[in-house]
Amino acid sequence: MLLARGVESSEPWEPREVRGAVRVLAIAPGSDERALAALREALAESVASGDVEWLDPIAGPDISPRVLFDRLRRGKTPHVVHFLGHGGVDLSGKPVLRMADDEDGEEVWVTAEALGRELSASFYDELRLVVLEACEGAKAGALRMRRSAR
Numbered sequence: 001m002l003l004a005r006g007v008e009s010s011e012p013w014e015p016r017e018v019r020g021a022v023r024v025l026a027i028a029p030g031s032d033e034r035a036l037a038a039l040r041e042a043l044a045e046s047v048a049s050g051d052v053e054w055l056d057p058i059a060g061p062d063i064s065p066r067v068l069f070d071r072l073r074r075g076k077t078p079h080v081v082h083f084l085g086h087g088g089v090d091l092s093g094k095p096v097l098r099m100a101d102d103e104d105g106e107e108v109w110v111t112a113e114a115l116g117r118e119l120s121a122s123f124y125d126e127l128r129l130v131v132l133e134a135c136e137g138a139k140a141g142a143l144r145m146r147r148s149a150r
Contacts (some may be wrong), residue, residue: 016128018079021053023077028085029083029099030064035084035133064100065110069118079117080129087112087134097134 024043028036036059046052055078058071086098088109095112112132119127 020081021050022076022128023055023078024051024080024082024122025074025075026057026059027045027063027068027081027083028057029068029097030085039082039084060095060100062100064108065114068099068110068115072122074117077123077126078133079126081123081127081135082131083115083132084133087132095132095134097132 001002019063028041032073036057038045040054043054045054047054055076058068060077084096088096089099090096090109090111096109097112097115101107116130119130
């Protein structure tokens with residue numbers, strides 16, 4: 001497992017209290033339910049004890065950026081967002097996340113920055129953590145990301 005990126009911000013860090021259960025929202029575009037089931041199983045004891053509230057995931061093969069952003073705006077506010085899916089790097093070097101295929105069967109990607117802007121606009125006051133569990137799922141070619149030798 002590579003723990004890869006920190007976030008730079010001009011805003012000062014401040015501790016933020018969470019009252020009640022920690023609300024967790026999983027986002028899993030695509031049809032592979034195994035990763036989503038593994039996350040839910042890992043949290044099962046905390047959900048059963050009431051320490052964690054498992055929000056209805058935004059998951060499935062039809063999750064386009066439009067559907068994702070609409071569901072984020074209408075759903076319950078999470079404290080933790082956990083993205084499970086494929087990732088890569090676009091031609092300009094920006095991290096991207098794979099969403100559903102469009103009507104023509106073409107892959108649809110959204111920048112991690114666009115997801116961050118949407119999360120900030122929707123959940124600024126309550127969101128505490130975003131986990132991007134996104135492999136280097138881009139096919140060889142323009143979106144292929146090289147690993148550094150460390």
